[in-house]
Amino acid sequence: MCSTNVKLLNLSHNWLVSIAPNSFIKFPYLRKLSLNNNLLYSIDSKLFDGLVSLKSLSLHKNQITHIADDVFSELSELRFLRLFNNKLFNLSENLFKALVKLKRLNLRNNNIALIPPYLFKDLKKLTYLDLRVNQIHSLNSRMFAGLKSLQNLRLHDNLLELISTGTFIKLTALTHLDLSGNLITKIESQAFSDSFNFSVLKLTLYWNFLCCSRAHYQNNLTYFGNVCTHDNKIVFYENIPLEDCA
Structure with a gap:
């Protein structure tokens, strides 16, 4: 039947x-x-x-x-x-x-440590990706290749320590990025595309270990539309660039 x-x-x-x-x-x-x-x-x-x-x-x-x-x-x-x-x-x-x-993929609260390169490359219509509460320890641009429509990316409560140059360069439609609850000490310059519209992005960085100079903070984080850094460990070193902070 x-x-x-x-x-x-x-x-x-x-x-x-x-x-x-x-x-x-x-x-x-x-x-x-x-x-x-x-x-x-x-x-x-x-x-x-x-x-x-x-x-x-x-x-x-x-x-x-x-x-x-x-x-x-x-x-x-x-x-x-x-x-x-x-x-x-x-x-x-x-x-x-x-x-x-x-359009929406939720992988929250698993044991994922590694995202294979180009895993999401065919998901051209995806707008929401939830990877919260996993064991992800590193990111690179190949992980997000193809996600040209992605607006909301949730990565909080992983094991990330570094956001390196080019990591989010493919995500030109992004409006919400949650990186809270990680171990992040560095966000390198040019993590995003030069053509990215930073004024529309809400960036959440609660509960990390960011270390940067006051100038670097002002020049690289304050241009986001809404950046949330409370309950962090930010220490302002007047003349030490972010790349030199341990």
Whole structure:
């Protein structure tokens, strides 16, 4: 039987440990699938095959450690993907390749330490990316390649120590950047594109360990539209450039 009329399927808050491949093959018009709050530990190939109309997928609050790199291959209509509160630590570089219409991706509260280069390169429509509460210790521009529509990037409560030159150079549409709750001591000059409109960006830097000269602070942070640095460890060294601060 083909369940062509079903558009919403809610299987959340159960005791699901695994789901067989092709379990949703008879739901071609399904638009929203909720699998959150279960005990799933692996998302395997072909699990979502047939869900060609799916717009929203909720997988949060499971025990997921592994996601097959081709499991989202038929979800080209997906707009919202929720993977927060799992145990993910390794993401395949092609994991999100098919999600060309995705707008919001939430990976908060996992065990992710490393973002593969070009992981998000096909997510041209993405406006919101949540990577809070992970183990990410470094960033570079290749991680954010392709995110030309990204407006809101949340990175607080990771292990970042340095924001290096060019890190956010690809993110020309950014309006909200949250870097609070890290271990940041340095933000190097030219971390953003020269053409970036800093007046529209809200930059949050609470609870870090920034060290900079007063001149560097005034010249490199105060030109943001809204920069929040309270509850920080900022120390003003009158004649020491940021790059020389330990």
